[in-house]
Amino acid sequence: MQKLTKEIQDTAKKLLEENKVDLVVGFAKGSLPLRSTPYFARTAEQAEELVWNQFCENNLANYLKKREEKVAVVAKGCDIRAIVALIKENQINRDNLYIIGVTCQGMIDRNKADELVNGKEILETETNGEEIVLKGKDLEQKAKVEELLYDTCTRCAYGNPVIYDELIGEEQPAKEPNFEDIEKFEALSAEERAQYLAKEMEKCIRCYACRNACPMCYCDTCFVDESTPQWISKRANSAKDNLIFQGVRVFHQLGRCADCGACERACPMGINLSLLTRKGVKDVKETYGYEAGLNPDDKPVLSDFETDDPQPFLMKE
């Protein structure tokens, strides 16, 4: 990690000093343990603040949209998939973007760490390769990093960036995308699924943190905020409307969602949001063999049409 941090700092400094970019978007150390925070470095000195560790969970693609200046970004696999998807949608100008790709083994889920230490306050962490030590008052708990990773990260097959201008870190072993979670849900009966979703949606307080964290949610006016026509109620007390909100979000994400899990990480109520988004990801992959954000040159799958596209949704006589 130290090595990666150094390499990132050096690269960023060089880019800024040589005026190749006006800004480097990366991570800095957070004010709390188990956290890093998005950080904007405009000078070589500021670049010294950049870090890389297993708490760099935010999707930095969010900060790159519709920028006029030249920007470099420190980006992991999922950030880059979102970036690719955003380039296709005219939200990011590739010519003005320098991608410092970082290979990624996954980020640590604070909730899992808290659970492990039974809610005791963690004040400090120390990482030794595949092991992490969580330290606090009367606390020194060792754990395997792998066991504390976000579920999203354990299922992720894109630890190696798909595009970059410069690559930092060791190549990660290839993985196949894993949809066991979705398959399990699909195996439930319609009633069980409805029940589960209703329960999840009852938690929603419509804070829209999921939407705001999502790199692909960038509409100026979200459909939930429309008044003519008013598609759904603006209040949170209807689980049905909450489900419509999430359902439409999934529709809007079809063939676009980079499966970064930002929505779920942002949710203060712990709603299983990736269940919905990943169902979309899985269906698109199974139907059209397409995954979002892998190739800047192909057409977004739902905007394209081939005569031999499968049409399982059509009713046959």
Next chain:
Amino acid sequence: MAYEPKIVAFLCNWCSYAGADLAGIGRLQYPTNLRVVRIPCSGRINPLFIFSALRNGADGILTSG
């Protein structure tokens, strides 16, 4: 009373709506539960229409085009 679902159909003017007309011309009888919204093309169907129909009390949606 037996369960009577309300069904909303979004039908493309050029094919399915014409098909529904033809059902009439042929006097094919079907339940009265269907309410048809004629649209210029099945491409016009915004997923939001489907959710909205459900919100407005529809029990099932038929889209055809």
Next chain:
Amino acid sequence: MVHGLWSIRIEMGQTRSITTKNERTVVHMSTKRTGSVLVLGAGIAGIQASLDLAESGYYVHLVESSPAIGGVMPALDKTFPTNDCSMCILSPKLVDCGRHLNINVMTTSELIDLEGEPGNYKAKVKTRARYVDPAKCTGCGSCTEECPVKVDDDFNQGLSKRKAIYKQYAQAYPNAYAIDKNKCLKFKNAKACGKCLKACQAEAINHEMEDEINELEVGAVILMPGFDAYDASKLDYYGYGKVPNVITSLEFERILSASGPFGGHLIRPSDEKEPKKIAWIQCVGSRNCKNDHGYCSSVCCMYSIKEAVIAKEHSEHDLDTAIFYMDMRTYGKEFEKYYNRAQEEQGVRFVRNRVYELTEGEDGSVKIRYALEDGSIQYEEFDMVVLSVGLEPKGEAVELAKKLGIELNQYNFCEAKPLTGINTNKEGIYVAGAFSGPRDIPETVMQASAAAGEAQALLSEAKGTLTKAKEYPAETDVAGEIIRTGVFVCHCGINIAGVVDVPNVVDYAKELPGVVLSTNKIYACSQDSSGQIKEAIKEHNLNRVVVASCSPRTHEPMFQETLKEAGLNPHLFELTNIRDQCSWVHMDEPEKATEKAKDLVKMAVNKVALAKPVQPVKLDMNHDVLVIGGGVSGMTNALNLAEQGYQVNLVEKEQQLGGIARRLHYGLKGEDVQGYLNQLINQIEQNNNIKVYTGQEIADVNGFVGNFTTTLTDGQQIEHGVTVIATGSQEYQPQEYLYGENHRVKTLLELETEIADGQLDKVNNVVLIQCVGSRDSERPYCSRICCTKSIKTALKIKERRPEAKVYILYRDIRTYGFYEDLYTEARQKGVIFIRYSEDNKPVVENVEDGLRVTVTDHVLGEPVEIYTDEIGLASAIVPPVENNQKLSKFYKVPLNEDKFFLEAHLKLRPVDFSTEGVFMCGLSHGPKNLEENISQAKAAAGRAATVLAKDQITVEGKSAVVDKKKCSACGTCEQICPAKAIKVDEEEQAAVVNEALCKGCGACSSSCRCGAINVKGCTDEQIMAMLSAL
């Protein structure tokens, strides 16, 4: 001199008939021509030609002998190769044609006399009494329910009954009934009946009606009477009419059709059992010299495959389908793939054989006795056998043609004059569709547009002289007004009121928001109701109108007309269908039907309240043409449009005009191609309306219909309103059969030049190999012309050296239509045909003094060695891929998988692109022979004229609108839009709609996540308002 001016047409720049002998055609011409055209026959050809002519400034009299327009298409179930429902794709054209202000549809009519000269004819048309006034008849059908007389329904091929008062088919135009005089009881005894008279509340029936004769002045005549199906009972070995469950293909179409006698349920008519095994017998009444039907009917192979595939889809169990054929002739665009799919994916069996006899088997089955290629006799039983009957000319059409002095061929078809596509021997009289030879729908439509193009060129000076336009009062401005809706609920006689409680619905509507008037009408569509609605609009100051009656698909334009006449914008209107989709389908549930009708009215009232006036969009347009490609197709097209008076820019990438035809010497019917070509080039060069650019390609393109700017490679810019792509194709350069290695192996075109130069006059053996580069995995299409071309070449060799041995190694001989005669002739003259299969291709080897070809003969089942002097390869027609891809991008027009240009619709829009203002013709569309290319070139001209004839581009205006504030410029709409009508503007950082191109389908709107796009006339708010009525 009014009718006596003799002029040499060449001097007038009006040469129409290009002959092969370089003769100048002198025709009697009057100074003034009549701007109307007589179109005989209202099948798909007649409809297409009428629409093309009416849209380009000519008045049309469309004369049809039956009571409705439509021809054969409405009776077909699905159409190949797209499997579109025939009626679905036809009905918009029926409506357009029927309602067109400049098409005078004359049903139950026929031409009885024609006098005059090209440009000025007097036509006598007899209209038989229909006994129902189409102006009064609302098509409600109450009469037919009362009529006691049942008659075999011809439309259903006699498989069901209709009444003596009838409508030809459900969607017929005119939407009016007719009385079958021979069957109606009242005509036998005036007092015997009269039930229809009582049933008809519109008073449309009149048994006293008399035949009428009208004299029409027309400038040109187009013959498109269509065809008759061959009468299969003439060939008794097929047992038709004797063996139960032997039916014709047309009967099978009706069985498959959802509107047919069995509602689309696949059963055999004799005992209504579901068949599990069906066979098709090909060439029934075709390719049979013994009964004077020596020609190939061209369409049966494809329709049989289609019927087999659709039958499998209809059948609930695993249906076994087998097609018994001699040669599988799937030569058209996308046909070969359709054949392959049927074979490989859908499991249709194909049996190459000769059928001897069909006899009755057990349990109503049919036993087929047939011989395989090796001569072995086989038997197989099927539950049902479909005879793929051929096409033959209609008796009446033949009689008429003879009366008019139109030459017919030996089969009584009106074959077009060589290299004209659609001209008869009489100037000013054209022929299109199956009457000029058996052909499928796309070719028929193409010829119809070609005939229209030819008539447009002939009559161009009279363009717009006889067409009509309607004037309307100024539109009332309703902006800011309080909603005042009038609701009119129709009884439709008893059609609605017999089920729905109309007064109840009327009362209910009174209470709905915005409604200031709610009333009922016996027939809302009648003339007097229209007047009453107009009065009500004035009296109650209505600014929104709802009619609850029948289908908007048939009646909306009529009611909108009423609004326009009352000074209201026609889009402040909503028609809700409480007949076809309510009273007729819920006849036993009057209460629930009434509730549904109320809901439907409420939905309409809610929707109309949010309606805003929609104004048509008008844009200036440039009337010049750009034709890309200076081959025969491009030149023919350019010449036609130039003769119509348009300025044409003709761009050719080579230094000289002519294209691939420069390598042709013998036409398929013996024409002197070089003589023809030179004359055509000469005409192009002499024509003042044509500017030729040689040695140029397209470098850049901007704009859209009416406003294109095309930049050539030398930087010149051409502004034009319409583009025609006629870039042609190339001859495949074979990699196989030692081509390029041994100089004795040549392509057919190379061989042709050598024959013309006399180099083959001493040859002893020639082998011609078919399907070189065609019908394989790399190019899974048939190149269509090679079989005929090879046979023509073989005959030419035989002609110059009768003792030469010529072998043709083939997979299927595809001499469709009258080219079958050449095949027959070649066999008679001793050309040897050996079939090979794709997986066992002939092998060519070098041997001393020549070449050895080894091929496995299917009759003998053994390899045959042929030592030969020359080999001719029937090399595929291949598209210039890079060039096509470039143009595809420039003009936003698609290519198919084979990289030929892809038309807007394979069936009904064969020369149009879905991008407006861009057309195509010739080999760029796909393989075709010279004759067909010429026809297609004229068709593209006929179609282009429909755009060029307009002063301005006018569209209805129900287009998409973008709210720039909400748009995030993501470009999804741009990718989705099938009309290429929306684009992200870099400057604005928002999507911009080109209203001239937008079709209002709304795909952009529903894919716009940001909600930035709405559709005029069908807004999100309106749909939500309808849903809120639930």
